[in-house]
Structures are given as C-alpha cells and as structure tokens.
Amino acid sequence: MSFTVQGWCPGALRPMQSGDGLVVRVRPPLGRLTPEQAAGIATAAQRHGNGLIDLSGRANVQLRGVTAQTHPALIADLTALGLIDADVRAEARRNILITPFADAPTLRLAAELMRRLGELPDLPGKFGFALDCAAQRVLNDTPADIRLERAADGQLILRAEGADLGAQVSEDTAISALIALAQWFVAAGGVQDGRGRMARLIARGVRPDGGLTGTHAPAPALPPPSPGLTDHGALVGFEFGQMRAELLAVLASFGSLRITPWRMVLIEGAQTMPDLPGLITSNTPLLRVYACTGAPGCLQALQPTRDLARQLAPHLPGGAVLHVSGCAKGCAHPAPADLTLVATHDGFDLIAADTAQGVPLRRAVPLSEIPNLPEFR
Ligand code: SF4
Structure with a gap:
C-alpha cells in the first residue's frame, strides 16, 4: 500500500496539491451559502481555478485547479464573501457538520459553537462535530467525533462517537458540555502524535464521567435521502459530487444553498425541482x-x-x-x-x-x- 497520509485536513488557507493544481476547501459557515456567496464562489472558481467545484463528504466546497499565483487573490475574494477564517488554526477548529434539515434550535446551537470555538482545546486535524439535532437524525453515516442529537423522547443529547448512549443536555448547556467532552477527550489520552479519534478512545474502554456519562439512546437514524423535494426545499445531486462553476452560478439564482455531506445541495425553500444539465434530480x-x-x-x-x-x-x-x-x-x-x-x-x-x-x-x-x-x- 503506498500513498501519502496527511496529518492535517486541507482548508482554504492551507490548500492541498493535486494533479490539476491546488484544491482549496471552503467550509460554509453554518453549512449554508447565501446566493451572493454561492455566486461569488462560482465567479472565483472560474477566475482563479479551473472552474471545477467538488462537494466533500463533510459538506465542504472545494475549488480545483488553483495555482500558487492565483491563491492569494482567491483568498481575498473569499474573504470579502465572509468565507475565510482569521487563520489556519481557526479554520481547522471549525470542523462542524450541521444537518441540512436544521431547525431554529439547531442553528442557534451551531451559532453558539462557532462563537465559542476558541474555548476548544487543540484537537487532531480530522476531529469534528455533528449537530444532528433536528426532528430526525440524518448524519449517522457521516463520520464525526462528538454529536448533538435527539433521543427517542425528543430530549437533546450529547454523544461521544463510539458510545451507544448520550448525556442529556439542554439548549443552554449543550455547547458547554460539548466543549467539556472535547477537553475530556484530550485529557483522557485521545491524542497521540497529534492524531486521534473519539471512537478509537471509546473502543479502548475509556468513558467520560460526571455529567458527560450517557444514559439516553439516540433516536433511530434515517439513511441519507434521495434527490427530490423536502419540507426544506429541493435536494439536487451531482455526478461524483462535482459541478462546473456555471452550474453553481445558476443554482445561486434560485436561493440560499445548504451544502450536504451526501454530494447533494439543498436549495432552500424551492418547491419545484430544477431541470438543468449536470443535475441529478431523481434516484439513480x-x-x-x-x-x-x-x-x-x-x-x-x-x-x-x-x-x-x-x-x-x-x-x-x-x-x-x-x-x-x-x-x-x-x-x-x-x-x-x-x-x-x-x-x-x-x-x-x-x-x-x-x-x-x-x-x-x-x-x-x-x-x-x-x-x-x-x-x-
Ligand atoms: S484522490 Fe484518489 S488517487 Fe488521489 S490520493 Fe485520493 S484515493 Fe488516491
């Protein structure tokens, strides 16, 4: 087996070299792009990259074919759109996955977590959070280390990946408990040589204590949805999760876009399925x-x-x-x-x-x- 393993996750400020140039990964704040941000990314991908845009398995947007020469101007354009963090450290910490079907409480929790990212300890590059606490759990198949979910009775719970049960929290205490669980992960020896995942620590039989101990089973999870209309808008897919910038520009004209980890985009509020070349609009x-x-x-x-x-x-x-x-x-x-x-x-x-x-x-x-x-x- 011969391939290079990066000990870090590429981002916008720290792009990854690929065969067609630099791959610049943008983490949409709260998992959502406004029409202006989506249109701006489309323009920037054409101006500074090769016009190809990927959706990652962690609901990020990746611009391909960027060069060392065009990268600074790209970052300037993305900064003007409000899509770039203050520095590499802040970018790495914002590894938050939010259910595309987020309700108001989920968005409030996500906003609080974004505000309090500075309280997190130094975590491994791939360590991430899933806010999957809307009416139905849909992110169970997407890797994460700490999850906010709903139990079968609707209670909000905080669950360490790998543990069957989560600890009951409230909207007021959830983010403080999440930060405490991240601190426990580090203190309990979850990080070795700068790497580590929660599930591996839990598999070693180590368990959080005090208020972080789980007693609630999460509600049953739904599998990833298919393209189609939902209560929140129209879900559309892309072959291999890749689209051309021109297509993103057209999608931006329909409304805000929620980026999903399923190689699909949710067009917020859309009540009809768009019919555009390059879009997957039904199960295939x-x-x-x-x-x-x-x-x-x-x-x-x-x-x-x-x-x-x-x-x-x-x-x-x-x-x-x-x-x-x-x-x-x-x-x-x-x-x-x-x-x-x-x-x-x-x-x-x-x-x-x-x-x-x-x-x-x-x-x-x-x-x-x-x-x-x-x-x-
Ligand atoms: S993109 Fe494909 S070929 Fe390249 S490192 Fe990943 S798995 Fe290997």
Whole structure:
C-alpha cells in the first residue's frame, strides 16, 4: 500500500496539491451559502481555478485547479464573501457538520459553537462535530467525533462517537458540555502524535464521567435521502459530487444553498425541482457510486477512475455501493463499500464489503475484464 497520509485536513488557507493544481476547501459557515456567496464562489472558481467545484463528504466546497499565483487573490475574494477564517488554526477548529434539515434550535446551537470555538482545546486535524439535532437524525453515516442529537423522547443529547448512549443536555448547556467532552477527550489520552479519534478512545474502554456519562439512546437514524423535494426545499445531486462553476452560478439564482455531506445541495425553500444539465434530480445508481479524481487529476492515482465508474453504475446489484479509487487511500469513500475497485499499476484490485485498504478478493484485474466480472453482471 503506498500513498501519502496527511496529518492535517486541507482548508482554504492551507490548500492541498493535486494533479490539476491546488484544491482549496471552503467550509460554509453554518453549512449554508447565501446566493451572493454561492455566486461569488462560482465567479472565483472560474477566475482563479479551473472552474471545477467538488462537494466533500463533510459538506465542504472545494475549488480545483488553483495555482500558487492565483491563491492569494482567491483568498481575498473569499474573504470579502465572509468565507475565510482569521487563520489556519481557526479554520481547522471549525470542523462542524450541521444537518441540512436544521431547525431554529439547531442553528442557534451551531451559532453558539462557532462563537465559542476558541474555548476548544487543540484537537487532531480530522476531529469534528455533528449537530444532528433536528426532528430526525440524518448524519449517522457521516463520520464525526462528538454529536448533538435527539433521543427517542425528543430530549437533546450529547454523544461521544463510539458510545451507544448520550448525556442529556439542554439548549443552554449543550455547547458547554460539548466543549467539556472535547477537553475530556484530550485529557483522557485521545491524542497521540497529534492524531486521534473519539471512537478509537471509546473502543479502548475509556468513558467520560460526571455529567458527560450517557444514559439516553439516540433516536433511530434515517439513511441519507434521495434527490427530490423536502419540507426544506429541493435536494439536487451531482455526478461524483462535482459541478462546473456555471452550474453553481445558476443554482445561486434560485436561493440560499445548504451544502450536504451526501454530494447533494439543498436549495432552500424551492418547491419545484430544477431541470438543468449536470443535475441529478431523481434516484439513480450513479448516486451509489463513488470515484475520486483519479488520474490524471491526482498525483497519487495509478489509473483513471470515473469513466470506469460510469460504465459500471448501471450494472450494480440492487442497492449496492461501488467505490472506484485511484489508489488505496480511498479518499472518495473512507467507509466500507459493497464493492471497491482500487487502481494498481496493472489494473484494479476488487475488494468486497470493506474499505479501499481491505484484502482483495481479486487482484490486478485488467481494465477490459472488469465489466465481465460476475460482480457486475
Ligand atoms: S484515493 Fe484518489 S484522490 Fe485520493 S490520493 Fe488516491 S488517487 Fe488521489
């Protein structure tokens, strides 16, 4: 297995080098872009990047094809839009995922957390928070370390990832308790060599004490929704979570956009589905297919990925998730998938029911033979 693991999460101020230039990741405040911010990002992506925009699995927006020369002007434009933090440290701390179906209490809690980020201890780069406390839980499949959720009886609870139960909190105490849980994570030895995740600490049998001890089970979680109309607006998807800046500019004209971790955008308040080229507006097997940038867009990729993913999508067994990865790092889908194809120098390894780092069922299958595998017939 050979790929580079970053000990940090790329952001806007600390972009990541890729095969097509720098990838600049923007964290929309409160998970939402106003029409002006969305239109501004579209303009900036064309002016300072290659016009390609990705949605990340943590509901961030990524501008591709930025250069070292264009990066300062891009940051200036994004700062004017209110999308840039004061410094790298502040940017790294704002790793907050908010349910796209946020209600008023959820938004108030998110705003309080944003105001109090400075009270958090130094946490590992990937450590994040999920505010999933609207009427229904929808972020259970999205990685996080500390969660605010609802119990079956509607009570607000704070839950450490990996723990079955959460501690009851109120709207007034929730953010203080969340900060206390983050401090406990550090004090309990959750960080080693600058890395660490809550679930790993909990798996070691370590448990928070006092008021942070959980007694409430979270309410059942819903699976990620499909494109369509919701009570909050229209959910639209994008092939491999990528769109052109021109499409974002048109979407901005419809209203504010809530960015989801499901490679979809919620157009706030829309009551009809837009019909635009490049938009996925109904359920399709493509939404169950993950493929990273692959070659030549990523420096670490050993093969192109997306043409193969498009070719295989219609042949997936019902409900199965396919992940096509340009290397074993598995960026596009860190969780296990039913079928994962990982590029090698000679073809693709096929892995069943595991992540891109799992043990292959078949090794180095040549590209031309993959559609004929029994798994895709
Ligand atoms: S998984 Fe894909 S995007 Fe990630 S490093 Fe490997 S080739 Fe690049």
